[in-house]
Amino acid sequence: MSANQLRILIVVDVVGALATETLDGAVWLMDSNKTGGSTNEGTGQLTTAVGRGDQLIWTTMSLECEAFAAIEAIEIDHNYCEVTRGVYEGTDIRYWLGKIKKDPGKSLVPYNVLFKLGSRAGTMSLSGPDLPAITGRAE
């Protein structure tokens, strides 16, 4: 099993989230590992199949190109995944980089995503219990 770079794209309905004051029904996640066993693609409960040493790269996009969306934090068990924030050189566009330290095996390791949306002060986060997660790749 070799280490891979996996991309996770989070689509946000910024206007919808700001209008209803919740991210429920306004966030969808997709990753590049559907063929490697990821499930719940295109939902708020994406489960990404990972292995030790894999790198995860999270980025976000707004449904309306005029609306600002950025990932402020990814909250995940650091025993499994260590996350750091980066920016694309020469811009202020962020990515979040995660390194898988421990293979989750059969267990689900859920994580939360905090967003900065539009000109709203403060962050908005996903509400559980249905959160995105990482899990081990099926052998």
Next chain:
Amino acid sequence: MTQQRGIVIVIDVEAALQAGSLEGCTYFFDNAGPFGTTGLGTDKLVSAIHGSYWLDGSQASEQVLNFAVTGITSLPVTLPRDYERHQARQRERETLAKIRALIGEAGVTNADIRKLLTGIEMPQLSAIRSFGHHLKHVLLDNLGQPVPAGAKVDQSSVAQLPPTITDITGEAVEKGIIYPAQYGSPDLVNGGWYWSATVATHSPKVWSYTLHIVVYRLVQDAASQLPSWEPVPMTCDAWLNISSKPVRNGFTGGGTGILPIGLPY
């Protein structure tokens, strides 16, 4: 004019190339979820379009659709499409600055200069093939950094060339329900181009349309010098559910009348 609808199409390019089809590898979204759009996050998007009529049944206003397509492994759409040029230029500037810094330095030898010159990192070029032509393009990795020339290219670490919409056809176009066209845009995010369509909202029905999308396959042929992006044309369908439900004013929840702005007197 009612709120414009943004339709976002996210493609799992690797899966689509593997399957030879966009089916099951495409995720559609629009910003009309609260108005009854179904299939968000799937390849079966039915966008809710509320008709807009005068009392005599004639059409009151059209709906505008804007389309944006991206790949899961493409660079973020918020980066300019020519970001690779910016990154290549940045490397050149850094190299030139290092060479320039040697000017006036006492004790600089030819060996120092030679060392600097041999240390110049060239970015890996690729060729984008299209209609018999090709265009050289700097390969960027998933974090937007140029891939060093000559290094073995690990496909999972290369940012995919973004897919492109080339046409919109199908029932809704043939029957004159939507009028699609590609427009120039001052926003360079999409290379200055985007697809848009106006919808005649007078005929309530579920109408289908077909998006023609080119995805690119990165081919590393041992015989050729450059890795190249081969265009692979594909299509996928989506739907518009035009209903006779009234258009709502997003501010008041009522009909589309005068906006709730206080009068200056």
